[in-house]
Amino acid sequence: xxxxxxxxxxxxxxxIRARVIDALDAMVAAGDLPQGLDFANVTxxxxxxxxxxxxxxxxxxxLAKPAGMKPRDIAEKLAARLTDGPIASVExxxxxxxxxxxxxxxWQDQVRAALDGGEDFGRSxxxxxxxxxxxxxxxxxxxxxxxxHLRGAxxxxxxxxxxxxxGHDVTREYYVNDGGAQVDVLARSAYERYREANGLEPQIAExxxxxxxxxxxxxxxxxxxxxxxxDKPEEEWLVEIRDFATAQMMDxxxxxxxxxxxxxxxxSSERALYGTGRIEAAIERLRSAGLIYRGTLEPPKGxxxxxxxxxxxxxxxxxxxxxDVDRPIQKSDGAWTYFAPDIAYHWDKIDRGFxxxxxxxxxxxxxxVKRMNAAVKALSNGRVPLDVKLxxxxxxxxxxxxxxxxxxxxxxxxxxxxxxxxxxxVTRFHMLTRKNDAPLDFDFAxxxxxxxxxxxxYVQYASARVHSVLRRAAELGVDVSDAALxxxxxxKLDHPAELELIRKVAEWPRQVEHAARAxxxxxxxxxxxxxxxxxxxxxxxxxxxxxxxxxxxxxxxTTASKIALARSVGVVISxxxxxxxxxxxxxxx
RNA sequence: GCACCCGUAGCUCAGUUGGAUAGAGUGACGGCCUCCGAAGCCGUAGGUCACAGGUUCGAAUCCUGUCGGGUGCACCA
Numbered sequence: 001x002x003x004x005x006x007x008x009x010x011x012x013x014x015x016i017r018a019r020v021i022d023a024l025d026a027m028v029a030a031g032d033l034p035q036g037l038d039f040a041n042v043t044x045x046x047x048x049x050x051x052x053x054x055x056x057x058x059x060x061x062x063l064a065k066p067a068g069m070k071p072r073d074i075a076e077k078l079a080a081r082l083t084d085g086p087i088a089s090v091e092x093x094x095x096x097x098x099x100x101x102x103x104x105x106x107w108q109d110q111v112r113a114a115l116d117g118g119e120d121f122g123r124s125x126x127x128x129x130x131x132x133x134x135x136x137x138x139x140x141x142x143x144x145x146x147x148x149h150l151r152g153a154x155x156x157x158x159x160x161x162x163x164x165x166x167g168h169d170v171t172r173e174y175y176v177n178d179g180g181a182q183v184d185v186l187a188r189s190a191y192e193r194y195r196e197a198n199g200l201e202p203q204i205a206e207x208x209x210x211x212x213x214x215x216x217x218x219x220x221x222x223x224x225x226x227x228x229x230x231d232k233p234e235e236e237w238l239v240e241i242r243d244f245a246t247a248q249m250m251d252x253x254x255x256x257x258x259x260x261x262x263x264x265x266x267x268s269s270e271r272a273l274y275g276t277g278r279i280e281a282a283i284e285r286l287r288s289a290g291l292i293y294r295g296t297l298e299p300p301k302g303x304x305x306x307x308x309x310x311x312x313x314x315x316x317x318x319x320x321x322x323x324d325v326d327r328p329i330q331k332s333d334g335a336w337t338y339f340a341p342d343i344a345y346h347w348d349k350i351d352r353g354f355x356x357x358x359x360x361x362x363x364x365x366x367x368x369v370k371r372m373n374a375a376v377k378a379l380s381n382g383r384v385p386l387d388v389k390l391x392x393x394x395x396x397x398x399x400x401x402x403x404x405x406x407x408x409x410x411x412x413x414x415x416x417x418x419x420x421x422x423x424x425x426v427t428r429f430h431m432l433t434r435k436n437d438a439p440l441d442f443d444f445a446x447x448x449x450x451x452x453x454x455x456x457x458y459v460q461y462a463s464a465r466v467h468s469v470l471r472r473a474a475e476l477g478v479d480v481s482d483a484a485l486x487x488x489x490x491x492k493l494d495h496p497a498e499l500e501l502i503r504k505v506a507e508w509p510r511q512v513e514h515a516a517r518a519x520x521x522x523x524x525x526x527x528x529x530x531x532x533x534x535x536x537x538x539x540x541x542x543x544x545x546x547x548x549x550x551x552x553x554x555x556x557x558t559t560a561s562k563i564a565l566a567r568s569v570g571v572v573i574s575x576x577x578x579x580x581x582x583x584x585x586x587x588x589x
Numbered sequence: 590g591c592a593c594c595c596g597u598a599g600c601u602c603a604g605u606u607g608g609a610u611a612g613a614g615u616g617a618c619g620g621c622c623u624c625c626g627a628a629g630c631c632g633u634a635g636g637u638c639a640c641a642g643g644u645u646c647g648a649a650u651c652c653u654g655u656c657g658g659g660u661g662c663a664c665c666a
Contacts, residue, residue: 045605048612058608061646071646094609095646140666180666270666297663301590311664324592324662331664338666366593367661390594392659434602437594439659441601450628453615461628469625507605514605526603529613540630543622551625562625588628 011124011509012110013055016086016100017044020057023081032077034067044100046507053091053099054107054503060096071096107499108490110506114568115486119575122509127167127516133349134160136360137257137264138175141249142186143211145256145415148362151440152391153415154431154581156360157262158521159389161579166516171354172265178246179270179341185209186249187242188234193218194241198227217248259419260428261581268348273341282344282379283329291317291378297325316343321374339371346372346386347379357386358519363437366390387519391436397443422447425582429456432525432580450588455529459573460585462532465539466570467586469550473563478556485567488560497538497548498565504534505565508572512579521580528576535569 020042027033042063047056060075067074075098079090088103114121136156139149157172164170177183189209192202197218204210221229221241229237250267257264273279286292295315299308314330316339329340349357357376361368369388376386396403396413403413419427421444430447433455434440452458474480493502508527515523542549550562574584 041607043605043608045608047609048605049609052609056609061608064646097609177666182666300662305663308663313664328663333664335664337664342666363594363660365661365666369593390660392594438602439595452629455614457628458614461626465626465629472625511605518606522603523605526613529603533613536629537631539625540621540627543624543627543630546624549625553625588626 011122011513012106012506013044013046013510016055016102017042017057019082019085019087020044020059020078023078024059024063026081027077033063033069033074037063037066039063046503047097047099050500052093052097053089054102055100056093057098057100058096060092060098064096104494105491107502107506108493111490111493111502111565111568112486114505114508114571115482115564118482118571119578121571122512122575123165123167124509124513124516125167126513127163127169130168130355131171131353132163132168132356132358133171133173133352133354134163134358134360135173135175135349136160137253137262138177139253140177140182141246141253142182142209143249144213144252147394147396147413147415147418147442150260150415150418150427151394151431152360152362153257153260153262154428155389155391155436155521157260158428158432158524158580159358159360159519161581162512162516162521162524163519165579166513168356168516172263173349174264174267175345176246176250176267176269176271179274180338183242183246183271184238186245187238190214190217190221190241190245191229191234191237194221194225195230197222198230200230213252214245217245220244220248256415259416260424268345270341270345273344273348278348279336279340279344282347283340285347286316286343286375286378289378291320292329293317295326297328316371316375318371318374321377323370323374327371339375342372343375343379346376350376350380350384354384357384359386359388361388361390363390363392389436389519392434392439394431394440394442397441397446399445400443418442426456429459429525429577429580429582432522435520435522455525456582458536459528459532459577461588462535463570463573463577463584464586464588465535466566466573469566470563470570472551473559476551476553476556476559478560478563480563480567482567482571485560485564488564489557490561490564492558492561493565495548497541498562501534501538501565501569504531505568505572508576512576524576524579528573528580531569531572531576535566 021039024033024039024042028035028037042057042059044055044057047053059078060071063074064071072092075092075096079092079098082090082098082100086103086106087100089101091099093099117123134156137149137153139145145153160170160172185208189204192204192208193214196202196215221244224244283292293315294312296310296312297315311332313328313332315326316329318327319325327339328337329343331337346357359372369390372388373386376384426447430442431440446454447456450457470480493499511527512524515521538548550559550566552558552562577584
């Protein structure tokens with residue numbers, strides 16, 4: 001029998017799949033199957049219909065064609081080799097599925113595994129320690145974060161946690177766009193506030209940042225420079241004020257992130273790439289691969305920009321890597337485009353030894369992903385995969401009414417506004433209740449509502465019920481420590497309604513692994529909702545069937561078994577919420 | 590015009606990387622509290638998975654085309 005790691009034991013589905021693969025290997029050895037088959041598509045999954053048993057495998061069907069055999073023949077030979085250990089019985093069904101029934105106690109063992117593992121239950125090693133870089137937020141350092149940044153921030157942080165939980169070595173990274181014209185605008189805006197602090201009338205011209213958040217920056221500048229910069233030409237103060245203001249803005253942003261419980265491992269500066277030869281070196285690397293040339297791009301088809309004119313530019317041959325056209329890396333005046341330092345930046349990430357890169361962009365930057373993918377492919381010789389996740393817009397509502405925002409009118413909503421009104425836990429969970437590429441509605445009234453319409457509340461309510469029942473059992477004299485509960489007689493948990501909940505708990509390792517593979521943390525949120533639903537369902541059955549209540553007056557042993565189940569649900573909820581960055585509730589009052 | 594994302598119940602959305610009879614919430618209707626937390630649970634109703642082809646044992650899922658919505662399209666970042 002193949003060696004099974006502790007991790008695989010925790011993921012029952014992987015364990016059973018390993019047994020199926022072993023049986024297939026044995027069939028090959030015995031000549032029942034041809035050599036050289038690929039078992040990668042063999043899956044073991046919970047069947048949708050419970051009547052189909054505990055688990056089902058498609059092995060016979062996916063192997064029929066490559067093996068040149070009938071599914072039914074494979075299925076029957078495979079079935080004969082599977083009834084062993086945890087698998088109690090096997091039947092061939094439908095077009096060639098093998099429906100597996102597990103031996104008594106196997107599911108219950110998963111409850112024990114959850115209690116033994118605690119919040120490590122479901123942790124996996126499939127990431128194999130791979131170094132993954134998750135770059136997210138990367139908001140321009142020109143002001144506080146607003147709602148537009150909020151969702152990407154939560155998504156990136158949760159994805160990073162999810163990958164860490166599944167065995168990756170994760171770095172959270174922020175790319176500071178401090179190299180372009182917008183930080184000069186910031187400097188000029190801050191300068192006006194500096195003049196204001198010196199008692200002069202600020203002249204916030206069109207195009208400057210009007211926000212109040214620069215007023216304290218102006219005062220800090222006064223404290224530092226007095227009036228020595230007043231009426232001096234821009235050349236004398238631009239760089240100093242720019243660097244100062246940028247640093248202040250980054251402090252602001254770090255504070256905003258902290259409100260959400262987000263802490264970056266690294267802030268990488270775009271500006272720091274200039275003048276170090278890093279950009280030139282990155283471009284040179286592409287040039288030596290024959291991917292840089294001087295050329296003139298075709299005008300875009302369809303509506304032609306008014307001021308379009310043919311220009312010779314330095315181009316990157318991104319079209320060789322799936323991009324639609326080649327992309328300019330230098331402007332006509334010879335300065336780098338935004339793309340050039342970004343190429344250098346990604347090369348730097350590759351250079352730092354990451355095995356996998358993930359970028360999180362707003363959906364409005366979708367047009368950028370092909371060229372970035374092309375660059376990373378070219379720079380790493382295809383070694384390092386880049387996955388760009390696009391985050392769709394958040395639509396704000398208040399009691400069903402759309403919340404109009406306008407930067408000009410000063411009514412744009414900051415991240416701080418949202419978190420202070422809704423709370424970090426609610427905000428974070430709600431941001432993850434949609435797939436990243438689907439638009440999301442955020443209604444300040446609804447997210448705070450206490451009903452099952454609100455998934456945050458619903459999951460928290462389940463958590464609170466678990467804690468409630470643990471408290472009651474403790475009052476009756478049950479030792480509710482995990483170590484003690486793990487010793488309870490779990491074979492008492494044999495009612496179909498209880499088994500249904502146990503199955504949900506047992507699915508956690510599998511769900512979290514799938515979520516990690518897909519880079520989709522929202523799956524964790526949906527699973528938790530589902531798990532909460534199963535708990536509520538069992539709970540309410542206890543109203544009619546008193547034998548199903550978690551607390552059984554006068555029978556401490558049975559209570560301990562049932563509390564063990566409740567606690568395993570609680571363990572998974574806090575583990576799952578932990579990945580999402582949400583604190584589980586102990587009570588709702 | 591081109592590229593990317595999306596199209597699933599009246600509404601808002603999931604859908605286990607191709608599996609068996611497509612699921613939740615909400616809204617509508619009907620049940621369940623002398624009972625561990627009813628802020629909950631159970632049931633009924635509701636579908637041509639935008640449309641048309643194709644791939645195969647098998648498609649909401651993969652490919653092609655069409656329609657509809659969003660986003661982006663040289664010297665902005």
